[in-house]
Amino acid sequence: MASFDIEVSSRKKVIDLFQTWTRFADLTSQGGHLQNDDNDMLPPADTGEALGLGAAKLTFTIGYGPTFFEKDGKDRFGIKHKRPHYLKQIPHMAHDSLKEEYCDGDICVQVCADDQQVAFHGIRNFIRLASGIATIRWLEEGFLRAPKEVTPRNLFGFKDGTANQDHATKSGFQKVVWAEKSEPEWMQGGSYLGYRKIQMLLEIWDRSSLMDQEDTFGRKKHSGAAYGKKGEFDKVDPKKLPTDSHVRLAKETNQQMQRRAYSYTAGVDNRTGNLDAGLLFICFTQNPDKQFLPMLKIMGKMDKLNEYTIPIGSALFACQGGLEPGEYFGEKIFRD
Known part of the structure; x- marks a missing residue:
């Protein structure tokens, strides 16, 4: 996942970039690659590391940050009136230790694939094709491994995303994920993407007892069942969980979100000698003011x-719905 800042004020140049990105995404998601012309004295059209690897279920998701619509009080591209209702910078939360280099941005691009090299090829070429128009603000590489239909585990060893089952229907997504009908036309079929980079203090966690670990979440580590229940997906009774447990606090907000978190590792923190690893928390919501931000406030103050954990990155983006044939990224935003 990457965040970009647009360095130009030309509406046309941004549209040209989005059209170029769209052509590349359409081509590579079908297993293709950019073709060279006949001049060997020019750099190759495609960087080449994904040749022969196929599409690997490659997908591109693009989101737009608050500063895409208005930055430093300026409506750079004449699209301020297209800004979605709830799109804003996430306010500082208790327990945050945010670093500017891990936060926000004009645009985000999430590239997913079953092959790590295919995904890297996608984001690498987005960066290359944006040269002179947009610069990379931050880049994170996450991973997710779990058999199909099995809830993945985070680096603490606990299942992450169990609650997605609560709205895993068409009507559930309509209430929880997809944008409201009152949102701008370009966002219909889209959603808000909430992002938090959370560093995990794995060395401290690994010295904690199993009881302490399970009390922290309010679930059994191996089965994923909430306290007082037998199965992972059994309905949670918050009163049976520790008052400051992660799951109890989440349930008591009475809000749902679509979680899509990834683990990350970035070697060793040279300041401490400890592992630099954690969670790239991503969620999709219909109304972040109601579903996401209140949960962050409660978790920041009370969560065991x-x-x-230490939150070090944060951002909120508005994602458009899927593209129709012939449509380019952001076309409906720029349409008069």
Whole structure:
């Protein structure tokens, strides 16, 4: 996942970039690659590391940050009136230790694939094709491994995303994920993407007892069942969970979101000698003011998980719906 800042004020140049990105995404998601012309004295059209690897279920998701629509009080591209209702910078939360280089941005692009090299090829070429128009603000590489229909585990060893089952229907997504009908036309079929980069204090966690770990979440580590229940997806009774447990606090907000979190590792933190690893928390919501931000406020103040985590990155983006044939990224935003 990457965030970009647009360095030009030309509406036409941004449209040209989005059209170029769209052509590349359409081509590579079908297993193709950019073709060279006949001049060997020019750089290759495609960087080449994904040749022969196929599409690997490659997908591109693009989101637009608050500063895409208005930056430093300026409506750079004449699209301020197209800004979605709830799109804003996430306010500082208790327990945050945010670093500017891991936060926000004009545009985000999430590239997913079953092959790590295919995904890297996608984002690498987005960066290359944006040269002179947009610069990379931050780039994160996450991973997710779990058999189909099995809830993945985070680096603490606990299942992450169990609650997605609560709205796993067409009507559930309509209420929880997809944008409201009152949102701008370009966002219909889209959603808000909430992002948090969370560093995990794995060395401290690994010295904690199993009881302490399970009390932190309010679930059994191996089965994923909430306290007082037998199965992972059994309905949670918050009163049976520790008052400061992660799951109890989440349930007591009475809000749902579509979680799509990824683990990350970035070697060793040279300041501490500890592992630099954690969670790239991503969620999709219909109304972040109602579903996402209140949960962050409660978690920041009371969550027992705070003993083992440090939020260091944060952002909110508005994602458009899927493209129709012949449509380019952002076309409906720029349409008069």
